Amino acid sequence: MYINKVKKKHRASELIRKNQEKFKCPVCSEPMYLNNFYSLTCSSNHCFDISRKGYLNLLTSAYSIVYSKELFEARHKVCDKKFYDPLIDEISKIIHKYKRSTGGEKELDILDAGCGEGSHLYSLSQRISGDLKCNMFGADISKEGINIASNNSSDIIWTVADLTRLPFENRSFDVILNILSPANYLEFERILADEGIIIKVVPGQLYLKELREAIYKNKNYSNDKVVDYFTSKLEVVYVQNINYTFSIDEELLPFLIKMTPLTWGENIKGINSSHEIDISSITLDLTILVGKRK
Ligand SMILES: C[S@@+](CC[C@H](N)C(=O)[O-])C[C@H]1O[C@@H](n2cnc3c(N)ncnc32)[C@H](O)[C@@H]1O
Ligand SMILES: [Zn+2]
Known part of the structure; x- marks a missing residue:
């Protein structure tokens, strides 16, 4: 199970790296890049981690x-x-x-x-x-x-x-x-x-x-x-x-x-x-x- 999650996160990280130029920072709109393999970061250091599930x-x-x-x-x-x-x-x-x-x-x-x-x-x-x-x-x-x-x-x-x-x-x-x-x-x-x-x-x-x-x-x-x-x-x-x-x-x-x-809504509750x-x-x-x- 743990190995699977690690593999999944790793695979997600590879995919994100391949496509990193498509992301822009949701806070400051600057370009983003994959930092230390598991987080996407902009030049102002807004940082978003890849979750365990990828x-x-x-x-x-x-x-x-x-x-x-x-x-x-x-x-x-x-x-x-x-x-x-x-x-x-x-x-x-x-x-x-x-x-x-x-x-x-x-x-x-x-x-x-x-x-x-x-x-x-x-x-x-x-x-x-x-x-x-x-x-x-x-x-x-x-x-x-x-x-x-x-x-x-x-x-x-x-x-x-x-x-x-x-x-x-x-x-x-x-x-x-x-x-x-x-x-x-x-x-x-x-x-x-x-x-x-x-x-x-x-x-x-x-x-x-x-x-x-x-x-x-x-x-x-x-x-x-x-x-x-x-x-x-x-x-x-x-x-x-x-x-x-x-x-x-x-x-x-x-x-x-x-x-x-x-x-x-309400109708379905009835x-x-x-x-x-x-x-x-x-x-x-x-x-x-x-x-x-x-
Ligand atoms: C009826 S569901 C359809 C989901 C999926 N496309 C499907 O057909 O099963 C509507 C979806 O729109 C998403 N949604 C609503 N407002 C959104 C927003 N501002 N940004 C992203 N997703 C949104 C909801 O979270 C929900 O998953
Ligand atoms: Zn930013």
Whole structure:
């Protein structure tokens, strides 16, 4: 166990060293470099240690918790059952196509902004790292999420960071993923390479509709505002809707209920157990938006 942690930290340190020029100090915005092998430091000596599990905590202040450890564990369990696989397959195709269009030999730098417990980026790494050379970064404001993400033995740099103030240099990423998470387009454009793309995934009207109906009793949902905002900020180069149903067994149902954000709030608290919800399959309805600088 101890040896594994040492190996993990060592591997993380090597990856961070290879990519150290992409980081900027979250306190003073100066460039950062790897000091004494296990900490990232700027010229003003602001210092961030690599954790035992190999991730970097680059937050400079505490934030109020919206997503609990329980929620991330439930999302992890649900993702493990290949719940989002059709989505990840499509994102993988988009990235391959993008890479072909750029033609170059340069390694792709990919950031998942708001990566949560990391399953999507990990699944993506399994699909693309074999045939595409890339450097992958996950960033989330939740330490609970990144702590789970860093359990995977993958070559991904996991960071606790605020996507409204990302600790990365200008124009340092070719692809920014933003899956079911808040966005900050000013920051995304700042760190996006000139010809880079932003891949945003938003829930469609029918996303988890069986669960919504059980909890909200037919409350409607529209993603129009989020899509309009994306369109106002970026040139949309591709849009794709993905719609499928997924079978839910008794074992998975409680995790599906728990993985929904607390913003579903009060209504969910009234449901004391999964026996009060009778769902055998659930609808996934997702929209992938791909944009680049206007
Ligand atoms: C609904 S979860 C989605 C997580 C993951 N992309 C997924 O699909 O499973 C939204 C995520 O956004 C993260 N988040 C919210 N505000 C953030 C911020 N300012 N900076 C970074 N992450 C943020 C939350 O911590 C949470 O992990
Ligand atoms: Zn600094």
